[in-house]
Amino acid sequence: MTYIAKPPLHHPSLEKNALGFTRRDYEGRISTLCAGCGHDSISAAIIQACFEIDLAPHRLAKFSGIGCSSKTPDYFVSPAHGFNAVHGRMPSVLTGANIAARDLIYLGVSGDGDSASIGLGQFAHAVRRGVNMTYIVENNGVYGLTKGQFSATSDKGSKAKKGAENKDSPIDLVMLALQLGASYVGRSFSGDKDQLVPLIKGALSHKGTAFIDVLSPCVAFNNHVGSTKSFEYVRAHNEAVNRLDVIPPRAPIKAQYAPGELKEVTQHNGSILRLRKLEDDYDPSERNSALAYLARKAAEGEIVTGLLFVDPQARDLHDSLNTVATPLNKLTDADLIPPMAALERINAGLR
Amino acid sequence: MQKSLVATNDFVVKFANVNGSGSASANGLFAKVLLRMGVPVAARNIFPSNIQGLPTWYEVRLSEAGWLGRRGGVDLMVAMNPQTWDADVRAIEPGGYLLYDSSKPLPASKFRGDINPIGAPLTELIASNFANPRERQLFKNICYIGVLAHLIGLDGETLKQLLREEFKGKDKLIQPNLKAFELGRAYAAENLPSIGLRVRHADKVGDRIFAEGNDACALGAVYGGATFCAWYPITPSTSLAESFQKYCRMLRTDADGKNRYAIVQAEDEIASIGMVMGAGWAGSRAFTCTSGPGVSLMTEFVGFSYYAEVPAVIFDVQRGGPSTGMPTRTQQSDLLSAGYASHGDTKHPMLFPAHPTECFEMSAAAFDAADFFQTTIFVMLDLDIGMQEWLTEPFKWDEKRKLNRGKVLTHEDLEAGVPFGRYRDIDGDAVPYRTYPGTHPTKGAYFTRGSSHDKDARYSEEGAVYVEGMNRLLRKWETMKAMLPQPERRNAKRRTPDGVIYFGSTSPAMDEALASLEAEGVHLDAMRLRAFPFPDEVFEFIRAHEQVFVVEQNRDAQLKALLVNEGGVHPARLVSLLHYDGTPITARFITREIAERLRAGQAAAMPEKAK
Secondary structure, eight states, X not given: OTTOOOOOOOOTTOOBOTTSOBGGGGBOSOOOSOTTOHHHHHHHHHHHHHHHTTOOGGGEEEEEOSSHHHHGGGGBXXXXXXXXXXXXXXXXXXXXXXXXXXXSEEEEEEEHIIIIITTHHHHHHHHHHTOSEEEEEEEOXXXXXXXXXXXXXXXXXXXXXXXXXOOSOOOOHHHHHHHHTOSEEXXXXXXXXXXXXXXXXXXXXXXXXXXXXXXOOOTTTSOSTTOTTSHHHHHHHEEEOEEEEEEXXXXXXXXXXXXXXXXXXXXXXXXXXXXXXXXXXXXXXXXXXXXXXXXXXXXXXXXXXEEEEEOTTOOOHHHHHTBOSSOGGGOOHHHHSOXXXXXXXXXXXXX | OOOOOOEESEEEEEEEEETTSSHHHHHHHHHHHHHHTTOOEEEEEEOOSSSSSSEXXXXXXXXXXXXXXXXXXXXXXXXXXXXXXXXXXXXXEEEEEEEEEOXXXXXXXXXXXXXXXXXXXXXXXXXXXXXXXXXXXHXXXXXXXXXXXXXXXXXXXXXXXXXXXXXXXXXXXXXXXXXXXXXXXXXXXXXXXXXXXXXXXXXXXXXXXXXXHHHHHHHHHHHTTOOEEEEOOOTTTHHHHHHHHHHHHHHSXXXXXXXXXXXXXXXXXXXXXXXXXXXXXXXXXXXXXXXXXXXXXXXHHHHHHHXXXXXXXXXXXXXXXXXXXXXXXXXOOOHHHHHTOSSSSOOOOEEOOOSHHHHHHHHXXXXXXXXXXXXXXXXXXXXXXXXXXXXXXXXOOOTTOOOOOOSBOOHHHHXXXXXXXXXXXXXXXXXXXXXXXXXXXXXXXXXXXXXXBOTTSOBOOOHHHHHHHHHHHHHHHHHHHHHSOOOEEEOOSSOOSEEEEEEGGGHHHXXXXXXXXXXXXXXXEEEEEOXXXXXXXXXXXXXTSSEEEEEESSSSOHHHHHHHHHHOOOGGGEEEEEOOSSSOOBHHHHHHHHHHHHHHHHHHXXXXXXX
């Protein structure tokens, strides 16, 4: 379907956000993924989230690696620059761009092959550094583009389409991100837009590393009986710990809730994360208890979703590097070239 | 006793030490005294890939004539390492001198009859004056400098002045160093004769500085506007990143302590170059520094940079390969792996600095070139030029110089209606225009990818579209030829059918070799290459000579391979002179090899002429 252009015309009655953009201003090219692919739902959720938080589309910078998921940045927010890097190495490219141009909003989209296998190292190190970004893994447990090999997030005992059983232990990227210091961690399901859109909105508004693992069934190679990443399996085992609403900075607070059932977290940019508890003993402000909870539920075969951890006061890589507020790519010759006298002093010191 | 060497301001002193024993600062001081006395010096550290306990050497060549290459041979050995004693004694030229620690008697079998041993009881002298074991170890070094001062006539006052400068801020160290120096000097003055090797004041240093190529590149990166370094530690490139840190702290820190730069020690070389790609794409000047193994790891991204046209600068401080090879030895053996890095049809510009001053200049120039051509520029150093202090012209910068950011469309350009297509050849030089991310709300965005793409950066698998893009990259390659540093040609005093091509750290040895060949009546036209791709002038030079020697420091004649491949030169016209044992090439080697081959060539040609 690649060659069908989307008409640029907008219906005049389309809803506009605070910046005057319609939802269509956040769209991209027509997807070339399989019909029914979970990834397309995630792209739609990204579009919705960007629209709803009033993000100027060109202030987003999109990054991906290689694989089905990594094709998707072409399918949302066309007015943003995009970078489709080499396999497994998107985190380093995003890190470099973020260091150069700190005034943009960074979104990395990757897959389970790209982030848990070939790119596990780069994933881990970008999280460790606290790069200010939203990092979404579209997790389907399988290599789609090369037709159905297991990926490193496949559960032990999960069956491939042709019946082979996965013998290796899975990598849980959510647990890993928590251990490595990610300051916003969520998990969701491509089939649950109501849960996913607020999670992405909260992540894009977060300062620090925001990681979202999105289970996104592969309709072509991993949606059969025996797979633990199929639509049916994920629906049956999905256990949401909370429901999230994200209120943009300065937005009027409309609804009234009874005290006790809601927790509000104000993020660095002034946005408010409003969390409605679904699971009594879950506290997303405690990293270690979140890890323990996730480990317990994983052993029971449950897939825990929702906003699993958030530290609203996190520091990011620019804090560590102590860089100037002006983005490095906007520094002028006068900011960069030292005076002649300095060179003379250096020469003198070398004699 | 045989003849004793006699020379003034023209000899080689070598210090044999154990690494980690603190000898480096004393030995460095020795070289600096000579420079302050106006005597040109070429100094080289020969060190192991180890922190403590293995042999290390420091070789100082004095040359009033100003030859800065390694000469080869040793006239005075300061033998402080029992492990390497036998080999060190063997290395001394007949009639040369051996300074050793005579605190414990050594059997006659440990010496040679044709050299002059000079014993000084260094351990005893120090032990009777210092109590602390670490002090005893450290001050023995400055003590032998004291002995040398008497033996060859170093200027004691200059040395003391240098000591005071060296330890400024660590004043507690000045007095014991001066004391140890005096102990050695006084002992020698009372007990030892002066020797045939002498130093005298000269005026041959001028305003030159003593600098390392890595340090010079780092400074060049600061002046060249680099704001980001992502790197992974690897010998012999590590000091480049460390120097960048040092100079940025000094020159790029705001009054409120904020940094106008960023440095990230990445998890590996792949991440280093990935970060550089991201930053370069976003419009910051970024670099990484590495050595051969790192280049191997970076190749996929280098190919990406070539095809997606993303600026980057890589400083490759070459070491002995292949594999881990000889990490602390020098070679020029990454030309093919850097120049043709990555799968598919790719090639990448390389700059070849010949001395630290040129390292500074080419480093800054590399960032302009990377931004203009939107590709990876390799700056090819090696351990010899990168990690050794060379006597070199002071660094200069034209105050009026502007950073050339290349073809970047701004918000104003886009607003004014300048059309944008990421890979369109608007100016006929095959160099396209780009935009930084976030430039304009509706115009100028594009999708960067390593998969094949059309002129507007859209994915395409169409053969014709692909070929058009690849051919434009070839035309861009042609554009580079005239815009990168041009070769330096030096004609012989007489017309000659013979030429020689060389590059990089071979240069000082070549200067000396050409002079000594000329003195023997052997004339060669010479060309020093300063960049790849090679401009036509290089191939004209080859065509204008019957044979051209290609001098390089690797086994497989990699420069020759590039010349043959890029210029269609017949391989037989190019005669390789290859030096690849990990030590820097010497004038003696080049002179001998060229002279022998020319003689052999004449001998072979004789019967022809007789016919």
